[in-house]
Amino acid sequence: MKKKFTMADFLILGIVAILGVLIVLWMVFHAASVGDRVLVEVDGQEYGTYDLKKDAVYDIKVKGEVTNTLTIKDGKAYMSAANCPDHLCMKQGKIHQDKQTICCLPNKVVVTVISNEKNEYDSVVK
Amino acid sequence: MTLKVPKLGVFLALALILSYVESLIPFYFGIPGMKLGLTNVIIVLILYLDDWKDAALISFTRVLIAGFMFGNVYSIIYSLGGALLSFLIMLILKKTMNLHIITISICGGIFHNIGQIIVAVWAMDNIYIAGYIPALYIAGIITGFLIGLLAYELYPRLRKVFNR
Incomplete structure (x- = not known):
């Protein structure tokens, strides 16, 4: 050496x-710009989209069993409960910017922030 | 040659203990796949002390056994992706160029993280997970450097024992 x-x-x-x-x-x-909805996917399949402006608690069920709980509060989404052993998805914090994700690897649950507008710029300098 | 089996056994045991130590350290900053990569110090050392075949063997058995002991099927798949890519990169770099052990370790650290993300993108069928690559890339440089420094200090000490 x-x-x-x-x-x-x-x-x-x-x-x-x-x-x-x-x-x-x-x-x-x-x-990233701020998104307005979150897309929940389970095992690559779309599970549902939820409005970020509305405070709510959603249970995510996989095969009839509640595996993760997604909470939306003050325009931000976070995983408030999970049945996986390490709870890493809960530690991934709150998301609100476009394309931010929370993923729970054991349950194959992915939460992604999406927005209606594409290529949204705050300002353009000429 | 028969001495090789106990030597590799000791190194495998070391790698497994380091896997366990790593699972005890709460090294987590909200990024999936981020790891200290302590066991990589063993892989890098065997790569330098011995040949690549033994390093590959230790790397593979380490992932399998550690996965069954401290993780689950998913963690085995993610670790395998990271271990495989990082090992290939380190091997190619070591074979083609005369590089410092720290340089090799940094490249290994980066590609261990990238390999895990590639497996995650494939397993979760979600391309947005690739958004973690910048953070994991920088984390890989830092952990790779620390692991390389450790390997650099350990190499002269272990060489006397290993090649006896």
Whole structure:
């Protein structure tokens, strides 16, 4: 094993850094707009869409059994209960921006924020 | 050659203990698939101490056994995706270029996370999960660097034991 970093290392690390900067820039320029609905999918199948403006509690049932509970409050959606062992979906926090997701891997439940308008810009500088 | 079996057994046991230690550390910042990747230190070390075939064997058996002990079927599938992609990238880089152990580890860390996301996109049939890639990419650089540093310090110490 060599002790010092050489050109090859700096080349690879440079590529890694440039890729990282590009990914972050891409993320900044695609800063999400606020969505108005959430789409709930179970095992890739659409389960339902719910309005973000309306405060409510929805039970998500898989094969007749309530696996996850989705709560919408103050325009934000979050997973308030889940029967999976790790409860990671509950720790994923509240979502309200377009295309933000909460996913519960064990139950295959995915909650995605969607909006009616596509490519919605706050302002355009000319 | 017969000494290889107990040596690899010890390394597999180490990898499993690290899997367990990792499951105890609450390293979670709201991003699915984010992991410290402690066991990768074992894989990187075997890659350098021994050959790639043994590293692949340890990586695969580690994912299976750790999955059955501390996880479930889903965690095995996600880990397998991450372990496979990260291993392939590390192997290709190590074979083609003379790279520092930390560089290899950083690339492994990044692609472990990306591999898990690819499996998640496929398993959940939801492309939006790919939105986690930026966060996981940066997390992979940080954890990969730490793991690489650990491997760099451990290598000269373990080499004496392993190649005896």
